[in-house]
Amino acid sequence: MYIIMLGAPGTGKGTIGKEICKKFNLSHLATGDIFREEIKKQTELGIIADKYISKGQLVPDEITISMVESKLDKLDDVVLDGYPRTINQAECLKKYLESKGKSVTAVVNLDVPDEDLVTRTSSRIICSNKECGASFNTKFMPPKQEGICDKCGSPLIKRKDDEPETIRQRLDVYHKNTEKLIEYYVNEGLLFNINIDIYCENVKEVTTAKAVEEINKRR
Ligand code: AMP
Numbered sequence: 001m002y003i004i005m006l007g008a009p010g011t012g013k014g015t016i017g018k019e020i021c022k023k024f025n026l027s028h029l030a031t032g033d034i035f036r037e038e039i040k041k042q043t044e045l046g047i048i049a050d051k052y053i054s055k056g057q058l059v060p061d062e063i064t065i066s067m068v069e070s071k072l073d074k075l076d077d078v079v080l081d082g083y084p085r086t087i088n089q090a091e092c093l094k095k096y097l098e099s100k101g102k103s104v105t106a107v108v109n110l111d112v113p114d115e116d117l118v119t120r121t122s123s124r125i126i127c128s129n130k131e132c133g134a135s136f137n138t139k140f141m142p143p144k145q146e147g148i149c150d151k152c153g154s155p156l157i158k159r160k161d162d163e164p165e166t167i168r169q170r171l172d173v174y175h176k177n178t179e180k181l182i183e184y185y186v187n188e189g190l191l192f193n194i195n196i197d198i199y200c201e202n203v204k205e206v207t208t209a210k211a212v213e214e215i216n217k218r219r
Pocket of ligand 1: 009031032033035052053056057058059060064081082083084085086089161170
């Protein structure tokens with residue numbers, strides 16, 4: 001099973017994607033997380049990726065596609081979070097899966113108004129422990145103890161690209177490139193849309209339940 005999470009930065013692709021993984025016993029492949037890990041380790045890939053990510057730009061396709069395919073070689077049932085982000089990436093994914101006799105099962109599009117996204121993303125904090133990767137929000141989902149991860153006790157940090165200026169840049173990039181993917185996957189008959197009200201209590205549970213229901217219809 002291959003599930004794609006679509007949506008602008010800060011819509012909750014990571015959080016909802018991980019919940020979907022738990023429900024269907026899938027692996028979670030998040031390109032942003034992989035890039036951040038490579039940047040932390042200062043690998044060759046990380047140093048190149050950082051130049052783009054710190055400006056809110058997309059990492060070039062030739063780097064991203066081969067990186068994802070090498071990860072997918074080792075995985076069968078996956079939630080793809082943050083990939084594809086361009087039509088070219090989507091076409092390459094389709095061909096790659098076809099070569100394995102597989103196909104995309106469903107595309108979950110998380111829809112949140114831009115102004116809500118800037119508010120939510122600029123107050124996002126994440127666990128510094130990569131193994132954990134939990135995400136919190138000082139306004140909407142604060143940790144029990146300030147600055148400390150509820151799950152593993154590691155310090156919580158702000159992502160470098162979650163500054164309001166960079167968020168706006170990332171939203172521009174999203175609208176220019178990734179939005180075309182919505183149309184692409186609607187035409188492929190794979191996409192379903194979830195409108196999210198970030199101010200609703202239990203937003204995570206409500207969104208996960210809707211996603212699981214729709215995925216079940218398409219399995
Ligand atoms: P994310 O954690 O998904 O918001 O990704 C953080 C940043 O990593 C993005 O703003 C891009 O700079 C880069 N990135 C993540 N996924 C991709 C992708 N599929 N293609 C190109 N760049 C990506």
